[in-house]
Amino acid sequence: MATDLKIQNAREALKEWAGKAARPVTLMEVCGTHTMAIYRHGIPSLLPPNVHLISGPGCPVCVTSQGQVDQIMELARYPEVTIATFGDMVRVPGTISSLEAERARGADVRIVYSPHDAVELAEAIPARQVVFIGIGFETTQPTVAAAVAEARRRELRNFTVLSAGKLVPPALTALLDSGELQLDGLLCPGHVSVILGSDAYKPYAERYHMPCVVAGFEPAEVLEALVALVRQCAERRAEVENLYGTWVRPEGNRRAREMIETVFVPGPAIWRGLGPIPQSGLHVREGWSEYDAARRFAVVEGEAPEPPGCKCGDVLRGRVRPYECPLFGRICSPEHPVGACMVSTEGSCSAAYRYGRIPK
Amino acid sequence: MCLAVPAKLVEIHDNEGVIELGGSRKTVLLTLVTDPKVGQYVLLHAGYAIGVIEEAEALELAALQRAVMESEEAE
Numbered sequence: 001m002a003t004d005l006k007i008q009n010a011r012e013a014l015k016e017w018a019g020k021a022a023r024p025v026t027l028m029e030v031c032g033t034h035t036m037a038i039y040r041h042g043i044p045s046l047l048p049p050n051v052h053l054i055s056g057p058g059c060p061v062c063v064t065s066q067g068q069v070d071q072i073m074e075l076a077r078y079p080e081v082t083i084a085t086f087g088d089m090v091r092v093p094g095t096i097s098s099l100e101a102e103r104a105r106g107a108d109v110r111i112v113y114s115p116h117d118a119v120e121l122a123e124a125i126p127a128r129q130v131v132f133i134g135i136g137f138e139t140t141q142p143t144v145a146a147a148v149a150e151a152r153r154r155e156l157r158n159f160t161v162l163s164a165g166k167l168v169p170p171a172l173t174a175l176l177d178s179g180e181l182q183l184d185g186l187l188c189p190g191h192v193s194v195i196l197g198s199d200a201y202k203p204y205a206e207r208y209h210m211p212c213v214v215a216g217f218e219p220a221e222v223l224e225a226l227v228a229l230v231r232q233c234a235e236r237r238a239e240v241e242n243l244y245g246t247w248v249r250p251e252g253n254r255r256a257r258e259m260i261e262t263v264f265v266p267g268p269a270i271w272r273g274l275g276p277i278p279q280s281g282l283h284v285r286e287g288w289s290e291y292d293a294a295r296r297f298a299v300v301e302g303e304a305p306e307p308p309g310c311k312c313g314d315v316l317r318g319r320v321r322p323y324e325c326p327l328f329g330r331i332c333s334p335e336h337p338v339g340a341c342m343v344s345t346e347g348s349c350s351a352a353y354r355y356g357r358i359p360k
Numbered sequence: 361m362c363l364a365v366p367a368k369l370v371e372i373h374d375n376e377g378v379i380e381l382g383g384s385r386k387t388v389l390l391t392l393v394t395d396p397k398v399g400q401y402v403l404l405h406a407g408y409a410i411g412v413i414e415e416a417e418a419l420e421l422a423a424l425q426r427a428v429m430e431s432e433e434a435e
Contacts, residue, residue: 003426033362060361086406088361114407116389136406139362143406146391191362194403194411218422246421247403247411256392256410346361 003220010223011046017227018048020234026052026182027229028318030172031189032059032346033217039351041219043226051230054181054318057171057274058189060136061088061344062316065270066304068164069094069340073102074299075131075162081297082108082125084118085133088344091337095304115147115161122151122159131293134161134282138195141165141282142256145263148284148291160293165260165282166269168192169200174277176208181318185211185229187222190244197252198242209238216244263288270301272340273316312339315348322352329353364405366424368415369398377402377409382427 018025029035035055038044044053057063073094076083083099090099090111103109108128112118115132122130134144144161151159168189175181188201193214201212211232215225221243228241242248260282269281284292294300306313310332311325322328322341332338334350341347345354370385371378377390379402389408390396401418402409418424 003422031362086361114389116407136361139364139405139410142392142410143408146389146408189362191364191403191405191410194364216422218426221422246413246417253392253410255394259392344361 006220013227017230027185028056029187030056030058039355055348057316059346062340063271067301076102076107082128087111135164139191142259145259162293170280188214193248214242273313310339312341322349
């Protein structure tokens with residue numbers, strides 16, 4: 001009951017501050033888990049008419065470039081390779097294939113819950129080369145780095161990672177610098193911020209005058225964060241507010257960041273929709289190169305075209321809403337996905353398909 | 361992908377811990393957190409604890425309150 005009351009209060013506050021803002025307010029969430037929560041709980045239907053929500057590049061599977069998806073297929077085709085991956089990646093279509101299709105052709109593809117499970121798997125099958133597909137943002141990358149360190153501790157010679165980790169702040173900077181979007185505030189990711197710390201958003205508040213609110217994932221928590229953002233807009237403030245303070249500290253989890261820095265070094269990365277962004281990817285450090293799958297198997301991330309007609313790139317930049325894509329719900333669905341945004345349960349297209357309604 | 365859940369830490373053995381979640385127990389890795397203690401709550405992501413808080417703080421969490429409410433409704 002307490003939750004219902006919180007939601008009711010938040011709705012009223014939202015209405016009040018949206019009225020005071022007296023102009024359209026566009027807010028972007030940059031976390032796939034928020035995207036899913038927003039659609040699942042029908043939050044767009046609770047918003048005042050001048051408050052708009054758009055989804056940004058918050059889903060790691062979705063922002064993985066088509067070239068990198070093809071690179072993963074190339075790895076899967078090595079007869080000695082066993083691919084270990086989070087489940088989300090299995091159905092992502094590359095230019096001509098997916099891990100699911102490769103598996104049907106005989107490739108060894110295993111879904112793991114933790115990068116650590118991939119290390120255990122490598123130890124259990126010493127005759128195979130286990131390659132872990134290391135996609136993920138700051139939340140996940142410490143676990144990937146810890147698994148690599150564990151593989152070294154166990155002196156495993158048959159474990160590597162395809163480093164595909166990405167960093168959220170450089171993508172936010174690229175998005176804001178592009179000038180494509182008229183944004184009034186950022187709903188900042190909850191679990192990425194557990195690692196990064198809420199202070200990481202200060203540059204966006206200070207340099208870009210962008211209200212930033214770190215939020216949890218319960219419906220009331222999301223709504224309260226939206227209230228805080230709209231209120232900042234109405235009061236013409238731009239600050240970082242941390243509404244997920246139980247887990248998120250201003251300084252984040254230093255130990256986890258040190259783990260990332262031990263194994264990986266930031267470098268350029270290509271994002272689906274956003275293109276190349278400097279310092280936005282994590283690459284295996286020189287001293288750890290024996291754990292670098294790209295190096296061991298000499299597979300490079302090439303350039304690959306997006307599937308014809310797919311608007312995934314524009315969706316990830318917040319320029320196109322999922323239902324505005326001509327493929328949405330017609331030839332692209334979670335059962336038969338054309339683009340990555342329809343595959344991952346956190347992709348905007350998948351969330352819109354499962355829970356959304358097409359607005360009038 | 362960045363899903364994470366709170367759970368109570370009930371045992372610690374070096375870098376491994378045991379958590380209790382929804383009535384079942386599971387081994388988790390504690391490599392990424394500093395000085396965790398039995399009785400505290402951890403935030404679990406991909407098999408690792410990525411955050412630690414005191415029990416009193418955890419009981420304020422909306423996610424946990426909802427889980428408790430739903431389990432009571434189910435009974």
